[in-house]
Amino acid sequence: xxxxxxxxxxxxxxxxxxxxxxxxxxxxxxxxxxxxxxxxxxxxxxxxxxxxxxxxxxxxxxxxxxxxxxxxxxxxxxxxxxxxxxxxxxxxxxxxxxxxxxxxxxxxxxxxxxxxxxxxxxxxxxxxxxxxxxxxxxxxxxxxxxxxxxxxxxxxxxxxxxxxxxxxxxxxxxxxxxxxxxxxxxxxxxxxxxxxxxxxxxxxxxxxxxxxxxxxxxxxxxxxxxxxxxxxxxxxxxxxxxxxxxxxxxxxxxxxxxxxxxxxxxxxxxxxxxxxxxxxxxxxxxxxxxxxxxxxxxxxxxxxxxxxxxxxxxxxxxxxxxxxxxxxxxxxxxxxxxxxxxxxxxxxxxxxxxxxxxxxxxxxxxxxxxxxxxxxxxxxxxxxxxxxxxxxxxxxxxxxxxxxxxxxxxxxx
Amino acid sequence: xxxxxxxxxxxxxxxxxxxxxxxxxxxxxxxxxxxxxxxxxxxxxxxxxxxxxxxxxxxxxxxxxxxxxxxxxxxxxxxxxxxxxxxxxxxxxxxxxxxxxxxxxxxxxxxxxxxxxxxxxxxxxxxxxxxxxxxxxxxxxxxxxxxxxxxxxxxxxxxxxxxxxxxxxxxxxxxxxxxxxxxxxxxxxxxxxxxxxxxxxxxxxxxxxxxxxxxxxxxxxxxxxxxxxxxxxxxxxxxxxxxxxxxxxxxxxxxxxxxxxxxxxxxxxx
Numbered sequence: 001x002x003x004x005x006x007x008x009x010x011x012x013x014x015x016x017x018x019x020x021x022x023x024x025x026x027x028x029x030x031x032x033x034x035x036x037x038x039x040x041x042x043x044x045x046x047x048x049x050x051x052x053x054x055x056x057x058x059x060x061x062x063x064x065x066x067x068x069x070x071x072x073x074x075x076x077x078x079x080x081x082x083x084x085x086x087x088x089x090x091x092x093x094x095x096x097x098x099x100x101x102x103x104x105x106x107x108x109x110x111x112x113x114x115x116x117x118x119x120x121x122x123x124x125x126x127x128x129x130x131x132x133x134x135x136x137x138x139x140x141x142x143x144x145x146x147x148x149x150x151x152x153x154x155x156x157x158x159x160x161x162x163x164x165x166x167x168x169x170x171x172x173x174x175x176x177x178x179x180x181x182x183x184x185x186x187x188x189x190x191x192x193x194x195x196x197x198x199x200x201x202x203x204x205x206x207x208x209x210x211x212x213x214x215x216x217x218x219x220x221x222x223x224x225x226x227x228x229x230x231x232x233x234x235x236x237x238x239x240x241x242x243x244x245x246x247x248x249x250x251x252x253x254x255x256x257x258x259x260x261x262x263x264x265x266x267x268x269x270x271x272x273x274x275x276x277x278x279x280x281x282x283x284x285x286x287x288x289x290x291x292x293x294x295x296x297x298x299x300x301x302x303x304x305x306x307x308x309x310x311x312x313x314x315x316x317x318x319x320x321x322x323x324x325x326x327x328x329x330x331x332x333x334x335x336x337x338x339x340x341x342x343x344x345x346x347x348x349x350x351x352x353x354x355x356x357x358x359x360x361x362x363x364x365x366x367x368x369x370x371x372x373x374x375x376x377x378x379x380x381x382x383x384x385x386x387x388x389x390x391x392x393x394x395x396x397x398x399x400x401x402x403x404x405x406x407x408x409x410x411x412x413x
Numbered sequence: 414x415x416x417x418x419x420x421x422x423x424x425x426x427x428x429x430x431x432x433x434x435x436x437x438x439x440x441x442x443x444x445x446x447x448x449x450x451x452x453x454x455x456x457x458x459x460x461x462x463x464x465x466x467x468x469x470x471x472x473x474x475x476x477x478x479x480x481x482x483x484x485x486x487x488x489x490x491x492x493x494x495x496x497x498x499x500x501x502x503x504x505x506x507x508x509x510x511x512x513x514x515x516x517x518x519x520x521x522x523x524x525x526x527x528x529x530x531x532x533x534x535x536x537x538x539x540x541x542x543x544x545x546x547x548x549x550x551x552x553x554x555x556x557x558x559x560x561x562x563x564x565x566x567x568x569x570x571x572x573x574x575x576x577x578x579x580x581x582x583x584x585x586x587x588x589x590x591x592x593x594x595x596x597x598x599x600x601x602x603x604x605x606x607x608x609x610x611x612x613x614x615x616x617x618x619x620x621x622x623x624x625x626x627x628x629x630x631x632x633x634x635x636x637x638x639x640x641x642x643x644x645x646x647x648x649x650x651x652x653x654x655x656x657x658x659x660x661x662x663x664x665x666x667x668x669x670x671x672x673x674x675x676x677x678x679x680x681x682x683x
Contacts, residue, residue: 024547034516034543034551036472037565037589040574180478186469193471200569297516297543298469310490311518313468 017264025214030330104396112223130185131322132164134208209252210329213300224258276318277345367396431641439489457673465514502535
């Protein structure tokens with residue numbers, strides 16, 4: 001199988017990105033459903049239910065009502081004028097997903113999946129979480145819809161994100177520490193998948209990113225795509241044109257695909273994903289699956305993965321727990337191969353510098369994850385003329401990271 | 414006829430139920446893996462399932478996950494495992510060996526290269542846990558190299574899919590006796606019996622039953638209607654921590670001998 005099926009630029013230029021995934025859940029050669037036999041039937045049931053619901057006017061209306069009145073959408077596009085001046089290049093615009101209820105884009109997806117769970121008659125919800133944002137967003141909607149909630153979280157992440165752990169508990173969720181493997185997001189995902197295999201009759205698994213087996217990459221994208229749809233309309237309304245370039249951070253890739261998707265067929269808009277380069281890609285301590293990985297199979301889908309020559313998934317590193325993942329959503333793998341998007345690494349240090357610069361210039365504390373996107377926006381803006389527009393997804397707020405940042409800088413609170 | 418087919422035909426002709434122990438390759442003592450495989454045969458194994466350790470074994474329970482982690486920590490890899498099979502084959506040309514593992518190591522190794530090397534080493538079949546029949550194209554090189562592709566069926570498998578799985582199955586069909594990960598302890602015998610009977614209507618291959626078989630009693634109960642029983646987690650748990658080749662052999666014999674005896678004295682009640 002060719003890793004790059006779209007070497008032919010003409011073929012890539014003709015792709016209609018709204019047509020993906022295909023009926024088998026494929027984005028080109030990526031995606032699919034590589035799962036144990038016990039999960040095939042429940043996934044098929046979920047795919048059928050979602051296929052029905054995604055075009056059901058009553059379902060869509062309820063989803064949109066919750067996004068408006070519960071989440072607080074639409075989130076604004078904010079012109080980071082002082083930051084742009086400091087950088088001295090293009091204008092940096094921020095899509096303020098940090099202003100959503102619970103403080104990140106994750107709630108868009110959890111509301112959607114909780115509505116699917118309810119429609120399917122499932123009373124128990126499980127989720128995995130890395131930084132805790134998806135766990136909080138899941139615990140939140142479970143409280144809102146009266147569903148039992150169990151969140152799996154790596155023991156290392158529990159240490160790094162104590163505040164989000166307590167937040168989930170306040171919302172009535174049970175947080176289960178995962179001590180296997182690297183004790184981070186991927187292990188939490190493994191454990192949640194095991195729970196689902198065992199309790200599939202009454203349990204709905206709310207996956208937090210655009211990875212996993214079909215239909216998750218599609219479903220999670222669709223629920224987050226509101227970000228890009230809004231942004232596209234807001235750009236036309238506020239600026240009379242589309243941005244020159246989009247950027248967003250990519251761990252699993254849900255906020256990024258959420259922003260990118262509505263613009264995929266706008267070929268004049270450049271798209272750049274910012275992966276976690278950790279201590280630098282050359283150091284080996286990073287989580288840049290697209291920039292430094294290779295096609296493989298992980299967590300139910302074919303995608304780019306970080307692994308050794310024996311196919312063992314390698315431990316990743318990022319200062320931000322939410323990007324600390326050795327795979328990536330299959331649609332991003334597809335966009336990389338078609339050349340529609342490019343993916344670059346942003347180091348821990350660059351992300352932290354961007355965090356501080358945004359805080360001081362605009363009064364916004366960005367999540368460490370989102371700070372990778374801000375760092376990339378700064379790099380892009382520097383190379384572009386003053387009238388160019390860089391739209392950056394500020395996917396979450398940084399309150400949860402204050403302790404991590406203080407500890408890293410040797411400050412005890 | 415593959416080595417697996419020959420073995421099941423021998424079992425059928427002698428009216429015996431097959432015993433299929435699963436071990437994680439390289440656990441607990443990498444250098445004793447070949448000796449352990451011979452000990453399993455000595456203890457009555459008709460076929461050996463050799464688990465290829467993977468860092469992210471989503472379908473396995475804690476016992477086998479920990480065995481995988483231990484083996485990986487000792488640097489066990491695919492090339493080494495194929496070497497062990499080759500060494501095993503030097504003294505045992507009859508006992509089929511099935512590799513059980515996940516897609517990514519095979520993909521990264523290169524499916525065609527893996528298939529050729531595995532067949533050359535004396536591997537007879539491959540069970541890729543995360544490769545359901547819908548994704549069978551990904552495993553085409555295995556068949557091309559003459560390896561049997563073993564498929565799983567589960568309580569959640571629909572009738573329509575069962576038809577497809579039975580049509581694709583080679584060697585034997587592995588029925589997972591309940592919806593859960595390996596090593597969980599739930600088993601409703603009546604459900605399993607009814608389900609295996611239904612599978613028999615469809616399948617041209619023998620049916621092995623696993624997931625939740627722990628001891629002589631459960632093995633004998635399952636063996637009354639299955640062509641073979643698979644014992645994994647309980648055996649891996651028993652072998653864990655053994656400090657020498659001899660201790661491994663003693664533990665394997667001690668654990669499997671009563672199961673073998675129970676399967677054999679029960680007679681073939683089908």
